[in-house]
Amino acid sequence: MARRAIRQPSPADDLDSRKARILEAVVREHIDTAQPVGSSSVAATSHVAVSSATIRSEMVALEREGYLAQPHTSAGRVPTDKGYRYFVDHLQAGVVGEAQQQQIKEFFANVRGEVEDVLAQTSTLLSRLTSYTSVVVGTGHAESAILSTQLVNLDARHQLLVTVFADGSVTKHSVLSTFDVSHVEVVEASRQLNALLIGTVLGARVQVPSRTDHVATLVREAVATLHAEAPTIDGEQVFIGGSSKVAESFDGVETVRQVLAILEQELLVVSLVQDILDQGLSVAIGSEHGFEPLVSCAVIVAPVTIDGHPSGAIGLLGPTRMKYSEAMAAARAVSAQLTQHFDGEDRANH
Amino acid sequence: MARRAIRQPSPADDLDSRKARILEAVVREHIDTAQPVGSSSVAATSHVAVSSATIRSEMVALEREGYLAQPHTSAGRVPTDKGYRYFVDHLQAGVVGEAQQQQIKEFFANVRGEVEDVLAQTSTLLSRLTSYTSVVVGTGHAESAILSTQLVNLDARHQLLVTVFADGSVTKHSVLSTFDVSHVEVVEASRQLNALLIGTVLGARVQVPSRTDHVATLVREAVATLHAEAPTIDGEQVFIGGSSKVAESFDGVETVRQVLAILEQELLVVSLVQDILDQGLSVAIGSEHGFEPLVSCAVIVAPVTIDGHPSGAIGLLGPTRMKYSEAMAAARAVSAQLTQHFDGEDRANH
DNA sequence: TATTAGCACTCGATTCTACCGAGTGCTAAA
DNA sequence: TTTAGCACTCGGTAGAATCGAGTGCTAATA
DSSP, X not given: XXXXXXXXXXTTOOOOHHHHHHHHHHHHHHHHHSSOBOHHHHHHHSOOOSOHHHHHHHHHHHHHTTSEEOSSTTSOBEEOHHXXXXXXXTOOOOOOOHHHHHHHHHHHHHOOSOHHHHHHHHHHHHHHHHSSEEEEEEOOSTTOBEEEEEEXXXXXXXXXXXXXXXXXXXXXXXXXXXXXXXXXXXXXXXXXXXXXXXTOBTTOOOOOOOOOSHHHHHHHHHHHHHHXXXXXXXXXXXXXXXXXXXXXXOOOHHHHHHHHHHHHOHHHHHHHHHHHHHTTOSEEEGGGSOOGGGTTEEEXXXXXXXXXXXXXXXXXXXXXXXXXXXXXXXXHHHHHHHHHHHHHHHHTTO | OOOOOOOOOOTTOOOOHHHHXXXXXXXXXXXXXXXXXXXXXXXXXXXXXXXXXXHXXXXXXXXXTTSEEOSSTTSOBEEOHHHHHHHHHTOOOOOOOXXXXXXXXXXXXXXXXXXXXHHHHHHHHHHHHHSSEEEEEEOOSTTOBEEEEEXXXXXXXXXXXXXXXXXXXXXXXXXXXXXXXXXXXXXXXXXXXXXXXXXXBTTOOOOOOOOOSHHHHHHHHHHHHHHHTTTSOTTOEEEEEOTTHHHHHOOOHHHHHHHHHHHHOHHHHHXXXXXXXXXXXXXXXXXXXXXXXXXXXXXXXXXXEETTEEEEEEEEEEETTSOHHHHHHHHHHHXXXXXXXXXXXXXXXX
C-alpha cells in the first residue's frame, strides 16, 4: 500500500477572523447538507454582517489559498481537506449530548466480561452513538511476560498448550506428538515448561532440554510451537462496529466497496490507526492518512491507556464531511470511560 | 425478527422438458446479464428448436405458474424465487474450476493454527473463490466436558480462571477477590477446582465448599463466574469473509446497508444458517429463509463435521441471481476439505 | 480602500418531447 | 401445435428548452 507522508501542521495556517468565520460557515453547512454552499447562504447563516458580494470575494481568496473548491463554475463552494483541517483545528471541544452521555454511562455500568468482550461491545456502542463505523484496536501481549503455561492432553497424540500472560491474555496452541503421551508425561512436561517459561517473553531464548525422551521432546515441541508465533505481530485485536454505516456515509456503491475492502484487512486498519496516533493527530482527513482508497474518509482516533500505558485505541471512520464535533466528543468520552473502566478494575487490586 | 415458514418442496414441481429448458435458459441468462430475458434470446441460446413465438406462449404459462415474472409489460421475463428454486433443484452438481481447485488444495496444504484461525481464514478463502460474502459458523463447546481448569494470579486481587474443554476450546474468566490472595491459596484453589470440575459440563450442578476461608471463597467465586456464562449460547463463533462483496452483489446502496446490518448481528447469522440446515436445505432463496431484509439474497450452506458430528457450517450469501452452480460446488468442496482437515488432525491420534 | 448593489453570464439539474426498439400478445395460416 | 406476421406497449435515451442557484465583474457608495 503506497503511503504518503502525513501532513505537518504548518504554522502559516492563519486566516483573519472574517475568513475563518466564512470558512466555518461553509464547512458547517456542507456537513449538514452535503451540497456546495453559496455565498448568500453563508451571508444568512454565519454572523458576519457583510453582503454576499463581500463573502464572494473572500471565498475567491479562500479558494486561492486552498481551503475551498468549486465543483464547477457557477456552483457553490465545498471545503477541501485543508479546509476541513482548519475547521477541525479551530474547533472548540464539543460536548456529548445528554442522551449519549446516558448511553455511555449505562453501557459502562453494565458491561462485564473479558477485555475482548468489552472492546467488541465498545465498538458497537461507539458506532451506535455516532452512526459512523467504529474501530477498536487492542494491542497485543507481544511484550508481556508469561505468567503460567499448561499442557493438557486432548488425547494421546494431541496436546494443547495454554499460556497465560501478565496482561491477562491467554493463548492456546495445538501440539501434535508422534508418540503416545501419558498423563504423567504431560504433567511433567507442564512442570518443566513452567520452570522454563514463566517470566520470559515470547521469543526470548530459552534453554530447552536436549534429551530425547518423551517429556523432553514434548517440551521442545511446545516451546517451538509457542515461539513460532512470536514474530507475527500477535495479539493485535481489531473490532469493527457498524460496518453497515459505511453504506450510509458514502453514496457511491464503489466507494462503499473500497472502504469495506480496507476494513476487512485487519493489519491495514491497525497500521492506519497506529500511524495516525504516531503522528500525534486525533483526526486524519482525506489524504492526510496516505491510504488512497480512503481519500473520501476522515478518521478520528483516541488512545486508550491502562495504568498509563498505551494499550489500544478507538477510532471512527466517516466521510470527510462527518460531524467532527460530535464524533470527536463521543470518541473522547468513550476512550476516557474505557481507560477508567480498566484502571478501575486494576485499582481494586492495589 | 419476523419469520416465515421455510417452503416445503412440493411434489408437483414438474415441468415438461421444454418448459424446463426454457426456464433454465431464462435463469442462466438472467444470472449472466442481470437483465430481463426475452423470448428471442431464449430461442437463440437454449437448444429448444422452436420459434420465439412458441417460447413466448410457454413463457406465459411459466409466468402463470409462478416461475417467471415480468417487470412490466413489454419487458422480458425474470425468474421468481420459485423459478430459481426449480433451477437449483434440477441443477446437476457443478464442478469447481481448475484454478479454484488449486487454490483450495494450496490453502489446506498450508493452513495451520488453531481451529478459530483456520475457520477465519477459510471464510476469506471461500469469499475469494466465489466473490460472494462468506459465513463460517463454528459451534461452541456448550456440551463439551471440562478437561482442565487453572486459576492464575494476575495480582493479589485479580485472578484468571482458564478452562480447557474436551473439544480443544479454551475460555478465560476474570475473578475479582475482595481479599489478597497468596500464591499458595491460588494453587490450592486450582487443585480443588480441577477436582470439582474436570469431566463436568458447563452448567452442571457442582458441590462447592461452603466454608468461609479464602480458598473456599475463591473456589465458589470461580465456579460461579464460570457457570454464569453457561446459559448464553456460548462459543458459537461466526466469521464473515468478504463483506465488501456485498457492495458488488447488490446495486442499491440501501440494500447493501440492510444486508450489512444483518451480517453485523452474529446471533442472527447463526440462526439463519442453522435454520436452513435444520430444514435440510442447502440453498435458501429469497423469501425462503424468512428474513425479510434478505429477500433479495440467496444463501448457500454446507455442514462441516468433525468425526461425524456436526460442528459447524459454511455459507455463502449472494444475490438471488447468484452463480449457484459454481458457488455450491465451491461450498461443497471447501466443506469437504474442512471436514477432512479436522478429521485428519484427529486421525493422527488414533 | 473596503463594501455593496446590480447585472450579465454559466452551467448543472429538471422537465418535456419525440422516438426508438426490445419485447409482448394476438391472430391467422401452415 | 407451431409459426410468421403485426400492432401495440412502454421503459430508456437523446435533445431541446428552461430554470435558477450561484458566480465574477463593474461601477457606485461610504
